[in-house]
Amino acid sequence: MDFSEPEHLRHLRDMLQRFVEKEMPRSAAREWDKNNHFPREIFKKLADLGVMGLTVPEEYGGAGRDILATMVVVEELSRRSLAVSVPYLMATCYAGMNIEECATPEQKKRLLPRVVDGSLIFAYGWTEPDTGADLANVKTRAERHGDVVRINGAKRFCSGAEIADYIYTLVRTGPENERYGNLSLVMVPPTTPGVSITRIEGMGMKGAATTDIAFDDVQVPFENVMGGEEGWNKGWSMIVGSGLDVEKLEVAAIAVGVAQAALDDAWLYTRERRQFGKAIGDFQSVQHKLADMKTQLHAARLMLYHSCWLANNKTRCGVETSMTKLFATEVAKNVAIESQTIFGAYGYVKDFDTERYVRDALLLPIIGGSSAIQRNNIYKWSNKNI
Ligand SMILES: Cc1cc2nc3c(=O)[nH]c(=O)nc-3n(C[C@H](O)[C@H](O)[C@H](O)COP(=O)(O)OP(=O)(O)OC[C@H]3O[C@@H](n4cnc5c(N)ncnc54)[C@H](O)[C@@H]3O)c2cc1C
Structure with missing residues (x-):
């Protein structure tokens, strides 16, 4: 049993600590907290350090899947500001890891390089007004009409929807009595007509402001279903x-x-x-x-x-x-x-x-x-x- 910190992790931590002191001074962290602001410009710099690719396979430009290294980055960024660490994990984990594990080859090819260059963020649209811990009970519905998916319903406490490129939305795609069997995950751009976003003011975790989302006959292409044809009705197994x-x-x-x-x-x-x-x-x-x-x-x-x-x-x-x-x-x-x-x-x-x-x-x-x-x-x- 060897508990020593591997050299690559020590280097990563040192590099991050220098980065935080230079790019994320305490005064800036206070401003981001006060204004509930996400400093997106930091992402480009994190991408230049190579840390956006820690969950992405090398064939897509990443460094391979290294969960320990990813969490060391989250830890070091969180020492200074959740306004950077939370969007970081929304990119590397919510987007990077889910795409790597669940997406079609075409979706991987299209989306994973964007995780690496820091231009792709997912927000989780899972919780609903009447569904908290019991997630498999979600009521937001999606129906397939040929190549289009239509979504109606509401999500609550969706953090970072305003800064995300996609709301990774947990939807019911079949009868409610088949609790786990009829759920899917759909990538919905927050700018899609019919999506409305309202901020919820919370105590902390500023930067990725949490929000209520209404979906009013929102239409997205079927290619936005995570995992494509294979992923339809398989959302629960992707989550667990x-x-x-x-x-x-x-x-x-x-x-x-x-x-x-x-x-x-x-x-x-x-x-x-x-x-x-x-x-x-x-x-x-x-x-x-x-x-x-x-x-x-x-x-x-x-x-x-x-x-x-x-x-x-x-x-x-x-x-x-x-x-x-x-x-x-x-x-x-x-x-x-x-x-x-x-x-x-x-x-x-x-x-x-x-x-x-x-x-x-x-x-x-x-x-x-x-x-x-x-x-x-x-x-x-x-x-x-x-
Ligand atoms: C700032 C903030 C950001 C968030 N961001 C997101 C996000 O980005 N995406 C998203 O989908 N959700 C998000 N959430 C929602 C969060 O994940 C939920 O709050 C959480 O899942 C719990 O749901 P709930 O608050 O509705 O509590 P409930 O499920 O209503 O539970 C209420 C209480 O009952 C207890 N309880 C419930 N069931 C059981 C049980 N079986 N056994 C014992 N005790 C139980 C709970 O522990 C809790 O104390 C966010 C919430 C906040 C406050």
């Missing part, structure tokens, strides 16, 4: 394939990045802030907080990298990825709140990044399958094997 495992890891990687930023800022602050004639870091209760935060973060990162390793090897890892998502996101929430406590009143005001870390961290146990759903899965899938 290895994509679901990777989605849990994406949220866990964001969590590790946010928690690291919250810990780093708190640690520095304990050296600078003085009360009762000494640095607050001289108080043992503060030292213990930092020790606990660091320990939790270390465990979360080890779980993340282990799950990435399993997913990279295409090993079954539903239980491990659920444990990782559950643990890492709860750690991020805890570490961010502890960081805020260490900052005292300054942790509550916008002049410091700590209040943003809290807003971002609070979301992470909710999205990508809530903590309760991860616990259900860990129990259910482990119980089968005992």
Whole structure:
């Protein structure tokens, strides 16, 4: 068992850290958060670094499928700003990985090079007003009319629809009583007539603003069905394939990045802030907080990298990825709140990044399958094997 960081990952991390300091200064991250803005110009620069192609096979111009490297990028970008890290994974994972796994050869040829050059972003249009955790219950309908697919319905909490090239829309394509058998995934450009998008104001994760989407007799060519003829009615198997495992890891990687930023800022602050004639870091209760935060973060990162390793090897890892998502996101929430406590009143005001870390961290146990759903899965899938 070798736990040392491979050299290529160390280089990648160093390169990313230099990139973040140069292209994503703290002042910019605050502006993106304040204005709910996605700095698209950064994508071209990330493409120049070669990191947009980490989920794309070499024949399409990518670097091959490297989930661990992709999550290291998500982690490093998330240390500074979710306004870049979330669109990054919407490109490399939502688009890149789904296309690589589920698309027709023609769709791959057309779309994968655009992931590599940073010009393709997918938004997930899965959740609906009455459908949250129970995703297979979606009601948005799509009907085939020759070479055209017609869509009617509504999606909720579709993040990044305004900046995406396609809304990757989960639709019902047959009777509702065949719960899993009649679902498909259709790529819908947000500019298509009949699509209307309304922003929902949330606490955190600014940049890829979350939205309500209405589909009013929206028509797209059948070639936009993921997987083409073979993909029609096969949407559920595409969702629960290895994509679901990777989605849990994406949220866990964001969590590790946010928690690291919250810990780093708190640690520095304990050296600078003085009360009762000494640095607050001289108080043992503060030292213990930092020790606990660091320990939790270390465990979360080890779980993340282990799950990435399993997913990279295409090993079954539903239980491990659920444990990782559950643990890492709860750690991020805890570490961010502890960081805020260490900052005292300054942790509550916008002049410091700590209040943003809290807003971002609070979301992470909710999205990508809530903590309760991860616990259900860990129990259910482990119980089968005992
Ligand atoms: C900022 C933000 C961004 C988002 N982005 C996207 C996106 O891009 N695309 C997208 O499709 N969705 C997105 N979502 C939706 C998110 O994935 C859902 O919120 C999530 O799936 C949970 O659904 P729900 O909130 O409707 O909760 P519900 O499913 O209504 O659950 C409510 C509560 O009941 C619990 N619960 C439900 N079922 C069970 C069960 N079987 N066992 C135990 N407890 C249970 C849940 O854990 C939760 O605490 C986003 C949400 C937010 C807030």
